[in-house]
Structure formats: C-alpha cells, structure tokens
Amino acid sequence: EEMVIIAPFNHAPVKRGRDVSGESIYAFRANCSYRHHFERWFTDDAAVPGKIHEMESYHGMLACVSAGA
Numbered sequence: 001e002e003m004v005i006i007a008p009f010n011h012a013p014v015k016r017g018r019d020v021s022g023e024s025i026y027a028f029r030a031n032c033s034y035r036h037h038f039e040r041w042f043t044d045d046a047a048v049p050g051k052i053h054e055m056e057s058y059h060g061m062l063a064c065v066s067a068g069a
Contacts, residue, residue, distance in 0.1 A: 003034065003037065003038070005020070006061065006062060006065050007020070007065070008065065008068065016045045016047070017041050017042040017043075017044065017045030017046075017047030018045050018046070018047045020047070020049070021042070021045075021047035021048055021049070022048065022049070022050045023049065023050045024049075024050045024051045024052075024053060025038075025049045025050065025051075025052055025053070026052075026053045026055050026060070026061040026064050026065065026069075027052055027053070027054065027055065027061075028054070028055065028056075029054050029056075030054070
C-alpha cells in the first residue's frame, strides 16, 4: 500500500519528514502499523512531529484537515 500525506492547500510540498517537523499531525492509534511506519519516516529524517491527534478513521483525519484544524 502507498501512504499519503494530506496537508492544507497552501502548505509547501511535503517530501520529507523535516518538511513537517514540529507540526501537529492526525494519525491512527499508537499500536497501528501505519502509525509506526509514519513515525519511522520522521525518525529517519531526524524530524519530530508536533502534537499527534489520534483518530479512528482516515475519514476523520481528512475532515480535520479540510476544516483547517
């Protein structure tokens, strides 16, 4: 499966973890394999996410990004 990052329209292109280091993110719960992969993506680029908002569905994540949360 291919993972994607959804960011606001006016956000600069995201190509690596440092492009969003320190920013709040919406992700699945901590024991999810997708979440582990995403966190490794940050670590591999010496980046650190900001606040992680745990969501139960990607629909919820999209809604938060669309609403500008």
